[in-house]
Amino acid sequence: MKSFNTLVLLLCFTFCIAQNDEKPSATDLSSQTNYEKVHELRLGAFKLLAGGFLDISYEYINSTDSGLGVSLMLNLDDAIETEKLGLIPYYRFYFGDNPEFKGHGFFVEAFTYFYTGDQYEYYFSQQGNSVIEDDSFFDVAPGFAVGSKWINSGGFLFQIKFGIGRNLLSNSPDEFVGIGDFYVGYRF
Template sequence: MKKIILLIPFLCFNLSLQAQEKETTDEKTSIFERKHEVRLGAIKLLAGGIFEGAYEYIIDSNQGFGAYMLVNFDSSSDWFENYSLTPYYRMYFQSNEDYGAKGFFVEGFTSFFSSDFDFEDVVFRNDDQKDVFDIAIGISLGKKWINTAGFVFELKVGAGRNLLGNTDSDAILKADFYLGYRF
């Protein structure tokens, strides 16, 4: 009986040590093992009052998926999109396996956006502006850098084709410099 009574506190103490050890290993997760990333489009925000935020889920070291959300707060700007939601799938091409989801990438995207369309009626001689919706599908190329603290720097350029034909242009451009954090 004395052995059982002495064994119970020893087991409880041992379990509490293992629980604390688990917490410290979770805190020291490598930056390349983290799966979530948020980014902010810096050039559009500084130059024109256009907010573009992004979220990416890292599937593994070679691929990820996510979405961009754009809101144009400056109605007088020349940027064609007022609002957009752009889901994407991304493939990374990095030769070193130590680096996860960084380096050169190719991205396929589908953009759902609303835009202002200037409509000129030559019969009634008036100009109207309509808010139209369109969908575009396209591809982007870029490069992503990550420092050891988890800060992300990304440069991306891409183009897509408008599918519905509701806008002035047949194509869209996706480009910016992004700042973010991986967690």
């Protein structure tokens, strides 16, 4: 029993030491300068309020003039027929020059939009019955976007972006797809 208690105490002590060494404290995270903050989370405001689309974005600022990220689009409104779920990986080039912030100002973005959707066709059969056909599709649309990002010293940011991509697989009822919104977010 004595050796078992010693073993349990030794393991507890080891785990406590390991946890102490690996976790940064809250003061370390809050003392980062704006230049050292490289992670961003954003939410598309207009699409969410007006159209029922949830657009969540994550971006990693890898240098003073570039960043890479991914956006997730989710259609929350069943009345909207086309896009249901989309994933948009992107790479950005920034043209702002401020020694206090990385990745801000005017930008150009290259993206690829992978998305699924539904297309409903309404028609009448030869018997006069109303027929509704539901065709699901998947399409890929590479494209370009332009926009601008503003950030304050507290880490809160606003961004506006507009872009267009062309569908490659021709499964979607549309030849082109548009992206963009007014985003609100936070850099940490």
